[in-house]
Amino acid sequence: MNRSAVPPPVTAVMDVASAWLPERMSEVERRLAEIATAHGPELGVEAAATLDAGGKRMRPLLVLICAGDRSEERAIRAAVATELIHMATLVHDDVLDGAPVRRGRPTVVARAGRERAVGVGDLLLSRAFAELAASGDEAEVRELSSAAVALARGELAQRHDACDTSISEERYLHRCSLKTARLFESACRVGRLSAGGPGAEELAGFGREIGLAFQLLDDVLDITGPPERTGKARGTDLKDGTVTLPLILALRKDPSLAEVSLAALDAAEAERACDRIAATGVLDEVRERARGGIESAKRRLEGEHFSDAERSLLALIADGMVERYS
Numbered sequence: 001m002n003r004s005a006v007p008p009p010v011t012a013v014m015d016v017a018s019a020w021l022p023e024r025m026s027e028v029e030r031r032l033a034e035i036a037t038a039h040g041p042e043l044g045v046e047a048a049a050t051l052d053a054g055g056k057r058m059r060p061l062l063v064l065i066c067a068g069d070r071s072e073e074r075a076i077r078a079a080v081a082t083e084l085i086h087m088a089t090l091v092h093d094d095v096l097d098g099a100p101v102r103r104g105r106p107t108v109v110a111r112a113g114r115e116r117a118v119g120v121g122d123l124l125l126s127r128a129f130a131e132l133a134a135s136g137d138e139a140e141v142r143e144l145s146s147a148a149v150a151l152a153r154g155e156l157a158q159r160h161d162a163c164d165t166s167i168s169e170e171r172y173l174h175r176c177s178l179k180t181a182r183l184f185e186s187a188c189r190v191g192r193l194s195a196g197g198p199g200a201e202e203l204a205g206f207g208r209e210i211g212l213a214f215q216l217l218d219d220v221l222d223i224t225g226p227p228e229r230t231g232k233a234r235g236t237d238l239k240d241g242t243v244t245l246p247l248i249l250a251l252r253k254d255p256s257l258a259e260v261s262l263a264a265l266d267a268a269e270a271e272r273a274c275d276r277i278a279a280t281g282v283l284d285e286v287r288e289r290a291r292g293g294i295e296s297a298k299r300r301l302e303g304e305h306f307s308d309a310e311r312s313l314l315a316l317i318a319d320g321m322v323e324r325y326s
C-alpha cells in the first residue's frame with residue numbers, strides 16, 4: 001500500500017505485522033478505489049476524491065486483525081464494507097454540518113454541492129451492503145446494518161441536542177456510543193465472525209472501548225487544534241452547536257461559559273470559547289479518561305482466545321489512538 005498516505009498508528013502496525021496484513025490491507029485499498037471509480041464521472045470523481053483524502057483506515061485494519069492470518073475473502077469484503085460505511089457517514093455528516101474542509105481538503109459538499117454529496121454518500125453506503133451481500137453471510141449483514149442504524153441514531157440524537165448546554169455526561173456518552181463506538185465494535189466483531197473464530201464478544205468490547213476513547217480524544221482535538229493537524233478549524237463542534245465532554249465538564253468549573261451562545265458563534269468567538277474551555281483544565285481530565293478506556297480495552301484481550309501476536313497488534317492500534325493526540 002501507499003505508505004505516504006498512511007497515518008503513524010497504521011504504519012506502526014504494518015511494521016510489526018507479518019506480510020499477510022499489509023497484503024490484505026493493500027487489497028482492501030485496491031477494492032475501495034475500484035468501487036469508488038466504478039460509477040461514472042458523475043459520482044465517481046467525488047467518491048474517488050473522498051477515498052484519496054486518506055483517513056486512518058483504522059476500521060478495516062481492525063476487521064482484518066480480528067479475522068486473523070488465516071482469513072480470506074470474507075474478511076476482505078467485511079473490511080471494505082466497514083470502511084465504505086464510515087466514508088458514507090462522513091460525506092453525509094459534512095452535508096448536515098455544511099462543513100467546508102475535512103482532512104485538510106474541501107469536502108464533497110463544498111466541491112460539488114448538496115445533491116451530489118448526498119448521492120455520493122448513498123452510493124458508498126449501498127456499495128457497502130453489496131459487498132456484504134456478495135459474501136452471503138447473514139450475521140455480518142445484521143451486524144453492520146445495526147451499526148449503520150446506530151450511526152444514524154447517533155447523528156439524530158446529536159441534532160436533537162444541538163446547542164443544549166444542559167445535556168448530561170451520560171447523554172453525551174450515549175451519543176458517542178452510537179455515533180462512533182458502535183462501528184469500531186462492529187468492525188472487531190464482524191472481523192471475527194468472518195473468520196469463524198472464538199472471542200468475538202471480547203473483541204467487540206475492545207472495539208467499543210477504543211471507539212469511545214477515540215471520540216473523547218477527537219472532541220479534545222476540536223478544542224486544541226491545531227488545524228494543520230486536525231484538518232479543520234478549532235471550535236468546529238461548538239460552531240455546529242455540538243456540546244461535547246470538554247464543554248460539559250468546563251461548565252461545572254466555569255458556569256459563566258453558559259452565556260456563550262453556540263448558535264451564533266463566528267470563527268474568532270469559537271476560538272475564544274475553546275481557549276476558555278482549555279483554561280479550566282478539563283482537557284487533561286478527558287484525555288485521562290480516554291487513556292483509561294484504552295487500558296481497559298486492552299485488558300479484555302487477556303483471555304485464552306487470543307494469540308500474543310493478535311494482542312500486540314491490537315494494543316498498538318489502541319495506543320496509537322492516544323499517541324496521535326498527545
Ligand code: FPP
Nearest residue numbers: 088089090092093125148151152155179180
Ligand atoms: C462524524 O463525527 C460523524 C459521524 C461519526 C456519524 C455521522 C452519521 C450520519 C451523518 C448518519 C448517516 C448514517 C449513515 C449510515 C450513512 P463528528 O461530527 O463528531 O466528527 P467530525 O469532526 O469528523 O465531523
Ligand code: MG
Nearest residue numbers: 093094097099
Ligand atoms: Mg461532524
